[in-house]
Amino acid sequence: MDYQITEFLVERDRERCTVCRQCERQCANGVHHYDSKLNRMVADETKCVDCMRCTIFCPTHAIRIVKNPQTFRENAGWRAENIQDIYRQAESGGALLSSMGCPKPYPIYWDKILIGASQVTNPSIDPLREPMETKTFLGNKHCPIERDKDGRIVPNSHPLLELSLPILFSGMSYGSISYNAHKALAMAAERLGTFYGTGEGGLHKDFYPYGPHTIVQVASGRFGVEPAYLNAGAAIEIKMGQGAKPGIGGHLPGSKMVGDIARTRMVPEGSDAISPAPHHDIYSIEDLRQLVSILKEATGYTKPVIVKVAAVHNISAIASGIARSGADIITIDGFRGGTGAAPKRIRDNVGIPVELALAAVDRRLRSEGIRDRVSLVVSGSIRSSADVVKAIALGADAVSIATSALIALGCHLCRTCQSGRCNWGIATQRPDLVARLDPEAGAQHLVNLITGWKSEVVEMMGGMGINSIEALRGNRAMLRGIGLTQPELEILGISHAGA
Ligand code: SF4
Ligand code: SF4
Numbered sequence: 001m002d003y004q005i006t007e008f009l010v011e012r013d014r015e016r017c018t019v020c021r022q023c024e025r026q027c028a029n030g031v032h033h034y035d036s037k038l039n040r041m042v043a044d045e046t047k048c049v050d051c052m053r054c055t056i057f058c059p060t061h062a063i064r065i066v067k068n069p070q071t072f073r074e075n076a077g078w079r080a081e082n083i084q085d086i087y088r089q090a091e092s093g094g095a096l097l098s099s100m101g102c103p104k105p106y107p108i109y110w111d112k113i114l115i116g117a118s119q120v121t122n123p124s125i126d127p128l129r130e131p132m133e134t135k136t137f138l139g140n141k142h143c144p145i146e147r148d149k150d151g152r153i154v155p156n157s158h159p160l161l162e163l164s165l166p167i168l169f170s171g172m173s174y175g176s177i178s179y180n181a182h183k184a185l186a187m188a189a190e191r192l193g194t195f196y197g198t199g200e201g202g203l204h205k206d207f208y209p210y211g212p213h214t215i216v217q218v219a220s221g222r223f224g225v226e227p228a229y230l231n232a233g234a235a236i237e238i239k240m241g242q243g244a245k246p247g248i249g250g251h252l253p254g255s256k257m258v259g260d261i262a263r264t265r266m267v268p269e270g271s272d273a274i275s276p277a278p279h280h281d282i283y284s285i286e287d288l289r290q291l292v293s294i295l296k297e298a299t300g301y302t303k304p305v306i307v308k309v310a311a312v313h314n315i316s317a318i319a320s321g322i323a324r325s326g327a328d329i330i331t332i333d334g335f336r337g338g339t340g341a342a343p344k345r346i347r348d349n350v351g352i353p354v355e356l357a358l359a360a361v362d363r364r365l366r367s368e369g370i371r372d373r374v375s376l377v378v379s380g381s382i383r384s385s386a387d388v389v390k391a392i393a394l395g396a397d398a399v400s401i402a403t404s405a406l407i408a409l410g411c412h413l414c415r416t417c418q419s420g421r422c423n424w425g426i427a428t429q430r431p432d433l434v435a436r437l438d439p440e441a442g443a444q445h446l447v448n449l450i451t452g453w454k455s456e457v458v459e460m461m462g463g464m465g466i467n468s469i470e471a472l473r474g475n476r477a478m479l480r481g482i483g484l485t486q487p488e489l490e491i492l493g494i495s496h497a498g499a
Helices: 022-026 053-057 080-092 179-192 205-213 227-232 259-265 285-298 315-323 344-349 354-367 385-393 403-408 439-463 486-492
Strands: 008-012 032-035 040-043 063-067 113-115 136-138 161-163 167-171 214-218 235-239 250-252 273-275 305-310 329-333 375-379 398-401 479-481
Touching: 008 040, 022 032, 022 053, 053 063, 113 385, 136 375, 167 179, 167 214, 167 439, 179 205, 179 439, 205 214, 214 227, 227 285, 235 285, 285 305, 285 315, 305 315, 315 329, 315 354, 329 354, 354 375, 354 385, 354 486, 385 398, 385 439, 398 403, 403 439, 479 486
Parallel strands: 167 398, 214 235, 235 305, 305 329, 329 375, 375 398
Antiparallel strands: 008 063, 032 040, 113 479, 136 161, 250 273
């Protein structure tokens, strides 16, 4: 017996519905169908995930999806979600799976930080009339001047990534997202003068031309890793962890390991692709240093190496170790970071907000005098240009976005990416669904989004009297907290509003 209650209801305005069956064609979850006896559309609401596809595509706007007001007998201790999860697990005996980022109402510190502005003294700058520098370089900038015995300067600079603005697209694997979503990200990164990441799924041969704007990933499963792959990208990212599921590995079931996805990952068709929780050759910073060195050696010391970690307790000590491993860039992924599939309990209970992690890491690296040896990139909850400005003022060199990018591509946050039936053609490999996302239109949306953010970033910088990202970086004097406790203010390194 199934104790579940239908989560969403389909309300159809019979006056408006022309029985064109568009909703039936649009819903990959098989909710709508035509009942010939009744000569009208009917819905199996138990399958609806509220992705809004049918609502948006209904030509007469006849459909509304609403949250079912009928719920479980909640009380202060037992919320509907707790009860529903118990029914689900009592039925399945398995771990609960979900996707995207943590939806719990933990504090979002970006929303508790306010940005300053110049008034009277230190005048503001008009970004429409004055040059504003958003160019950003990522990598090891520690290059003390050295001379050989004849007094000539010895070249000792490290390879850097040059971004036209401090925003990248995070790694999302081909397999977790579709070919067309991947292509849209690659095209947008190239047009914007920034980078996108392959995630752990390897690099499809069609995307090699975008290599100068690609960050290739080496994860614990080593999928798709070979010399040509490493050399195709502009930088290499070692994924030690990710914010949505810190401390655990990944699993793409054999049923999804088909065709190009299997070939790109270099995994036999039909076999499960399991990324172990740890890298089986990394148990210390010395081990990490070896992998960093191997990757640099394999690519002729021409590409920066990034180490991506989840924001967890002791992140500042972890980052300090990574900075000493020879890595050039550290990506810190906060616990609200998205994913195609993660155990729900891990996603919602493990990790820490990236804002606190960033502030702690920046301070620690500065206090140890090694901040210039690594760049810091933060991800996992960057939703707007204001979050970008706050992250940079808190010490980040750049931010990386994934969920925001997917929303720009049409994601409606239904949080069922793990089903493989994404109606918007993003988190799916079903050819008919993949075709719904036009890569050209998707790339244009991404370019528009980031172009819009860029104008807002320079406007906020101008308002502060700052004309370069370099001058904004770590400039915490420009930030004030609102409604924060003293320990929170201390960790963030900012004063309270009014001070
Ligand atoms: S799953 Fe999406 S397309 Fe299907 S009925 Fe629900 S909202 Fe409509
Ligand atoms: S990517 Fe698709 S399946 Fe995943 S949350 Fe967005 S709309 Fe839903």
